[in-house]
Amino acid sequence: xxxxxxxxxxGFPWQTKDPFLFCAFHEDTxxxxxxxxxxxPTLLTGRNLGQDFQSKDGFRMYHGTVxxxxxAHPHRGFETxxxxxxxxxDHSDSLGAAGRFGNxxxxxxxxxxxxxxxxxxxxxxxxxxxxxxxxxxxxxxPKAKKMCAPHFSMLWSEEIPKYxxxxxxxxxxxxxxxxxxxxxxxxxxxxxxxxxxxPENGVFIWTLEMEPGAQWILPAHxxxxxxxxxxxxxxxVELENKKVLPNHLVEMVxxxxxxxxxxxxxxxxxxxxxxxINEPIAQYGPFVMNHQSEIQETMREYQxxxxxxxxxxxxxxxxxxxxxxxxxxxxxxxxxx
Numbered sequence: 001x002x003x004x005x006x007x008x009x010x011g012f013p014w015q016t017k018d019p020f021l022f023c024a025f026h027e028d029t030x031x032x033x034x035x036x037x038x039x040x041p042t043l044l045t046g047r048n049l050g051q052d053f054q055s056k057d058g059f060r061m062y063h064g065t066v067x068x069x070x071x072a073h074p075h076r077g078f079e080t081x082x083x084x085x086x087x088x089x090d091h092s093d094s095l096g097a098a099g100r101f102g103n104x105x106x107x108x109x110x111x112x113x114x115x116x117x118x119x120x121x122x123x124x125x126x127x128x129x130x131x132x133x134x135x136x137x138x139x140x141x142p143k144a145k146k147m148c149a150p151h152f153s154m155l156w157s158e159e160i161p162k163y164x165x166x167x168x169x170x171x172x173x174x175x176x177x178x179x180x181x182x183x184x185x186x187x188x189x190x191x192x193x194x195x196x197x198x199p200e201n202g203v204f205i206w207t208l209e210m211e212p213g214a215q216w217i218l219p220a221h222x223x224x225x226x227x228x229x230x231x232x233x234x235x236x237v238e239l240e241n242k243k244v245l246p247n248h249l250v251e252m253v254x255x256x257x258x259x260x261x262x263x264x265x266x267x268x269x270x271x272x273x274x275x276x277i278n279e280p281i282a283q284y285g286p287f288v289m290n291h292q293s294e295i296q297e298t299m300r301e302y303q304x305x306x307x308x309x310x311x312x313x314x315x316x317x318x319x320x321x322x323x324x325x326x327x328x329x330x331x332x333x334x335x336x337x
């Protein structure tokens with residue numbers, strides 16, 4: 001029996017299965033930055049600034065008007081895992097935490113009972129383009145954890161475990177293990193209240209890079225898990241005996257292995273896997289609860305409290321041009337890289 005359930009084209013956002021809510025994929029080639037960390041203002045004419053989701057000249061401003069990105073906005077009831085493969089992200093939140101991360105770093109944020117944050121994409125390079133390639137995966141929280149304390153942590157690229165396989169032709173497959181385990185390669189600890197924090201839930205978040213012509217067998221795991229492979233960059237691959245083009249997702253059964261044979265170019269994938277939470281979902285934008293009455297209560301609370309307010313000078317706050325990669329936590333702890 002085939003491990004493949006079905007293959008379908010990728011949309012925006014990428015469709016996911018419980019315990020994941022969706023995955024937003026961002027790929028933009030931003031021009032050189034100016035002193036405000038954004039594009040030259042002459043490149044912004046003709047855009048629907050504030051709601052710029054149509055790629056023009058190879059990039060989008062999203063909700064940003066000076067610097068591309070997502071100014072202050074609230075979340076409740078779920079988690080975000082932000083994988084910044086290329087480019088930089090400036091984070092600031094209502095707890096006073098902040099950071100700059102990218103070029104392989106991952107931020108894991110549990111919104112829990114409520115937090116505001118902004119995610120801006122500073123264009124630090126003033127002499128050449130500033131490419132961005134980023135995923136943001138939303139993972140649901142079970143009812144028992146939806147009102148947990150907000151939390152964020154950084155998984156720095158230098159510390160994220162990687163599994164490397166060489167096939168019979170010495171072609172390499174490299175798997176970055178952001179969550180879960182792959183043979184003896186175990187991820188860094190996930191957020192403490194995350195569904196991923198219990199190994200029995202089988203939550204895997206991996207990125208894969210395969211050299212041209214490489215072969216690798218994706219190993220089987222437990223039964224009855226959601227398991228999806230997203231093929232987002234390359235030319236073509238062969239999965240079992242099926243040829244798959246990029247920009248497609250492959251839903252699979254979780255207790256069967258899958259042979260992947262890469263085509264003539266480097267290929268990149270994202271794998272999401274996990275045990276379904278199997279609870280009702282009520283969602284209104286950035287709020288994800290179990291029932292509509294909880295959404296209404298969340299909206300009332302946010303109007304009253306703003307989830308702690310906004311301690312930064314502006315909603316699209318960015319950090320200094322000279323700043324490197326860092327994380328400042330709500331307890332005052334600072335990490336630098």
